[in-house]
Amino acid sequence: MATALLIVHGLVAIALLGAISHQTLATWAPAHARPGSFFGRFRAVPSASFANAIVVLYAVSTLLGGILYLYFRVDIRPELERAGHWPALGLFDLKEHFISIGLALLPAYWVCWRHPRADEPVRTRVAVTSVLAFIVWWSFLIGHVVNNIRGFGS
Amino acid sequence: MTSSHAFRRFAFAYGTAFAAFYVVALKLDLALFTVYPSLGVVLLGTHHARDVVAPSLGFLAPAMYWYGWTATAALGALLFGFLTALLPERWTRRIWPGWLWAVPALAMMACVYLTLPWFRL
Numbered sequence: 350m351a352t353a354l355l356i357v358h359g360l361v362a363i364a365l366l367g368a369i370s371h372q373t374l375a376t377w378a379p380a381h382a383r384p385g386s387f388f389g390r391f392r393a394v395p396s397a398s399f400a401n402a403i404v405v406l407y408a409v410s411t412l413l414g415g416i417l418y419l420y421f422r423v424d425i426r427p428e429l430e431r432a433g434h435w436p437a438l439g440l441f442d443l444k445e446h447f448i449s450i451g452l453a454l455l456p457a458y459w460v461c462w463r464h465p466r467a468d469e470p471v472r473t474r475v476a477v478t479s480v481l482a483f484i485v486w487w488s489f490l491i492g493h494v495v496n497n498i499r500g501f502g503s
Numbered sequence: 504m505t506s507s508h509a510f511r512r513f514a515f516a517y518g519t520a521f522a523a524f525y526v527v528a529l530k531l532d533l534a535l536f537t538v539y540p541s542l543g544v545v546l547l548g549t550h551h552a553r554d555v556v557a558p559s560l561g562f563l564a565p566a567m568y569w570y571g572w573t574a575t576a577a578l579g580a581l582l583f584g585f586l587t588a589l590l591p592e593r594w595t596r597r598i599w600p601g602w603l604w605a606v607p608a609l610a611m612m613a614c615v616y617l618t619l620p621w622f623r624l
Contacts, residue, residue, distance in 0.1 A: 415570070419540040422565050439621025446529065446614040449573045450607050453521030453580060456514035457603055464507060469600060476604035480611075 351420040358413040365406035372399040373482040400462035451484040509588040516587035521580035522610035534571025
């Protein structure tokens with residue numbers, strides 16, 4: 350059960366990573382890029398269309414991660430503590446803290462993209478998206494490091 | 504139109520307040536509930552093992568606080584968000600929208616600071 354959930358969690362995380370990376374790069378890339386260039390094609394995709402998918406994927410990924418965390422605490426973490434992997438556990442704790450903060454940002458993120466106000470600075474939307482992108486990348490990388498730690502770097 | 508404006512005020516206030524409340528909950532260890540996954544038990548409030556004779560028992564019944572910290576911050580942020588949604592639009596327009604990303608970014612830095620002891624073990 351936990352293995353199946355972990356695989357689904359990983360797949361959802363990959364989809365989320367792709368969507369938020371695309372959206373973040375599109376918001377940071379120059380708006381006047383040449384039409385045929387890589388960034389030109391990147392910018393051609395309407396970034397706002399990713400917002401609903403990102404909110405749903407983030408929420409589903411957090412839910413699955415929240416269930417898996419129970420298995421992690423009972424079966425995996427005591428082993429890592431006995432093996433003295435304290436920095437890895439610290440990084441994993443940070444992942445949990447960041448995910449909670451990101452989850453709470455989702456309603457505002459959705460409003461910024463789907464119902465932007467004319468007088469609202471664009472940089473607010475760019476910054477919120479960037480914070481979420483950082484959280485997603487951090488969580489993805491640390492999740493993989495901890496998942497593979499017994500074969501990672503040893 | 505009015506309800507969408509109220510939701511915007513709520514969403515901005517909730518996201519900002521949650522980050523601040525989360526750091527407070529983490530620093531003061533204010534978990535709304537404690538989860539014992541191996542026992543399938545959830546207790547209201549923050550509970551720490553007091554067994555100094557056999558601390559290894561913590562391995563048998565590990566406690567989880569993350570859910571509780573998140574719930575504490577969510578509760579505080581919900582109240583803050585609802586109150587902000589009730590405020591007149593002309594009041595909230597003066598608030599710098601950058602708080603929405605600045606407070607979470609600062610909260611994440613505070614989380615890094617509070618997690619530093621893990622890296623000194």
